[in-house]
Amino acid sequence: MANIMIQQGEKGGLVFYLPKRDLEASIESIEFDTPEKWGGELKLDNGGTYYIDPIAKPPRLPISLRAKRLGAAED
Amino acid sequence: MTTLSREETDALIAEVLEVYPEKAQKDRAKHLATNDQTVEQSKKCITSNRKSLPGVMTIRGCAYAGSKGVVWGPIKDMIHISHGPVGCGQYSRAGRRNYYVGTTGVDTFGTMNFTSDFQEKDIVFGGDKKLAKLIEEVEQLFPLHKGISVQSECPIGLIGDDIESVSKKAAAAIDKPVVPVRCEGFRGVSQSLGHHIANDAIRDWVLDKRDGAAFESTPYDVAIIGDYNIGGDAWATRILLEEMGLRVVAQWSGDGTIAEMMNTPKVKLNLLHCYRSMNYISRHMEEKYGIPYLEYNFFGPTKIIESLRKIAAFFDDSVKEKTEAVIARYKPMMDEIIAKYKPRLEGKKVMLYVGGLRPRHVIGAYEDLGMEVIGTGYEFGHNDDYDRTIKEMGDATLLYDDVTGFELEEFVKRLKPDMVGSGIKEKYIFQKMGIPLRQMHSWDYSGPYHGYDGFAIFARDMDIALSNPTFKNLTPPWKKVAAEEVKKAA
Numbered sequence: 361m362a363n364i365m366i367q368q369g370e371k372g373g374l375v376f377y378l379p380k381r382d383l384e385a386s387i388e389s390i391e392f393d394t395p396e397k398w399g400g401e402l403k404l405d406n407g408g409t410y411y412i413d414p415i416a417k418p419p420r421l422p423i424s425l426r427a428k429r430l431g432a433a434e435d
Numbered sequence: 436m437t438t439l440s441r442e443e444t445d446a447l448i449a450e451v452l453e454v455y456p457e458k459a460q461k462d463r464a465k466h467l468a469t470n471d472q473t474v475e476q477s478k479k480c481i482t483s484n485r486k487s488l489p490g491v492m493t494i495r496g497c498a499y500a501g502s503k504g505v506v507w508g509p510i511k512d513m514i515h516i517s518h519g520p521v522g523c524g525q526y527s528r529a530g531r532r533n534y535y536v537g538t539t540g541v542d543t544f545g546t547m548n549f550t551s552d553f554q555e556k557d558i559v560f561g562g563d564k565k566l567a568k569l570i571e572e573v574e575q576l577f578p579l580h581k582g583i584s585v586q587s588e589c590p591i592g593l594i595g596d597d598i599e600s601v602s603k604k605a606a607a608a609i610d611k612p613v614v615p616v617r618c619e620g621f622r623g624v625s626q627s628l629g630h631h632i633a634n635d636a637i638r639d640w641v642l643d644k645r646d647g648a649a650f651e652s653t654p655y656d657v658a659i660i661g662d663y664n665i666g667g668d669a670w671a672t673r674i675l676l677e678e679m680g681l682r683v684v685a686q687w688s689g690d691g692t693i694a695e696m697m698n699t700p701k702v703k704l705n706l707l708h709c710y711r712s713m714n715y716i717s718r719h720m721e722e723k724y725g726i727p728y729l730e731y732n733f734f735g736p737t738k739i740i741e742s743l744r745k746i747a748a749f750f751d752d753s754v755k756e757k758t759e760a761v762i763a764r765y766k767p768m769m770d771e772i773i774a775k776y777k778p779r780l781e782g783k784k785v786m787l788y789v790g791g792l793r794p795r796h797v798i799g800a801y802e803d804l805g806m807e808v809i810g811t812g813y814e815f816g817h818n819d820d821y822d823r824t825i826k827e828m829g830d831a832t833l834l835y836d837d838v839t840g841f842e843l844e845e846f847v848k849r850l851k852p853d854m855v856g857s858g859i860k861e862k863y864i865f866q867k868m869g870i871p872l873r874q875m876h877s878w879d880y881s882g883p884y885h886g887y888d889g890f891a892i893f894a895r896d897m898d899i900a901l902s903n904p905t906f907k908n909l910t911p912p913w914k915k916v917a918a919e920e921v922k923k924a925a
Contacts, residue, residue, distance in 0.1 A: 384818070
């Protein structure tokens with residue numbers, strides 16, 4: 361489990377940030393994206409995938425969350 | 436020398452790496468790259484923020500340097516105790532030219548060194564008592580200080596002193612903030628982690644202390660974050676923002692105070708200059724207080740205008756109008772400077788190797804003067820820095836991360852830039868090679884370089900360095916004669 365932050369990107373879309381590794385990547389797809397259920401599997405543009413427990417859509421970004429790493433980005 | 440093509444740059448990197456043993460070669464190859472503007476993600480071409488190889492010359496600092504030297508040190512009305520042996524504090528004292536206003540030793544302490552001066556017995560029996568006593572003494576001798584930060588040096592972490600509990604007790608006793616910072620030098624691969632640790636300490640111990648307190652705010656409140664006021668940079672920045680009709684509530688850490696830090700969560704927009712060292716706290720404020728942050732760049736008129744408009748876009752039309760007026764007012768001054776210096780500097784090539792933001796920020800200023808940056812690199816940048824750099828740099832230029840002394844020398848020998856912009860550690864090597872060097876860390880005892888006023892000084896300094904006749908006279912007369920005879924014979 362890692363602490364991550366999800367924020368709004370400058371050009372729209374969501375940006376994933378992993379403070380521990382100073383990793384910034386844009387989120388290519390998010391599994392659930394409805395007001396009641398938001399989260400699930402996150403696919404990043406660097407090839408990594410993370411999982412966050414689905415929650416109600418946060419009213420404001422950025423938000424810090426705990427995420428599970430499913431697949432690391434190729435290094 | 437003309438600019439290299441992509442293949443030539445790749446070949447140059449391969450050639451320079453040849454001297455290393457195979458393992459080191461493989462490792463270093465990941466840190467050197469030819470810039471490709473089409474790449475969106477820097478990690479595809481360059482690796483950064485990794486441990487330096489043992490045995491090569493690196494220019495990096497330690498976590499303590501990142502915290503004490505950069506983030507906490509410039510907070511002028513606090514006393515920053517270098518907790519541990521005396522050397523770390525003394526040798527980093529007053530070396531970084533972050534200017535401040537105030538009476539040193541009375542209400543400001545920027546250039547002073549406070550240390551607990553660890554001896555053998557403190558290592559054996561622990562230094563907590565000494566720290567408590569030291570804080571007591573500080574309070575007695577310097578009653579006008581506004582707070583204390585305890586900057587740990589390596590031994591503190593190694594012997595496991597509990598500086599947090601000492602700090603809490605002392606804070607209660609003297610009724611001022613006492614901030615323990617766990618920035619032992621051995622943490623992390625460079626000073627970068629020290630920045631992060633220091634930011635976390637600000638978040639945990641300072642930032643929320645005035646939450647809920649009354650504050651007279653205006654819709655135009657901004658904070659300058661991560662401008663260290665090297666040679667007065669932050670002041671040159673502040674003038675412009677105030678002319679735009681904004682109210683600068685806080686500027687830190689250069690010429691900053693702890694009160695300003697505590698007031699920062701009340702602003703409407705955080706203006707982030709040094710992304711590398713202060714993005715952590717800006718991100719935190721964005722999440723907790725909903726304050727957006729904006730990276731700006733005040734080097735060179737092109738970037739200034741771009742940044743001013745970007746900042747103005749956050750505010751109403753009155754600010755936008757004033758911004759345009761500011762841009763128009765300074766335009767003749769900028770045109771004059773460019774008309775004066777561009778013919779003298781046009782086409783000159785520069786290689787940069789600096790710390791955390793300047794390798795990309797100053798590119799625009801050089802380009803405004805008609806100069807070209809042919810290589811750049813960070814001492815302790817991360818991937819997100821290189822993401823931002825790739826777009827700024829020309830295609831097929833050289834990128835080097837945590838470059839070793841040998842590599843940088845070889846690159847300079849081969850690329851033959853007209854000038855190198857780097858730090859004091861590189862200065863004399865290159866000057867002896869006959870290449871002028873400007874210190875881009877401390878502005879070579881000059882400055883400011885930010886803002887419109889700074890650009891005038893920047894242009895003048897670059898011209899002074901490049902037109903210096905010394906560099907034409909590096910060969911002594913007796914050797915010159917010999918060289919000419921050889922030429923004749925040939």
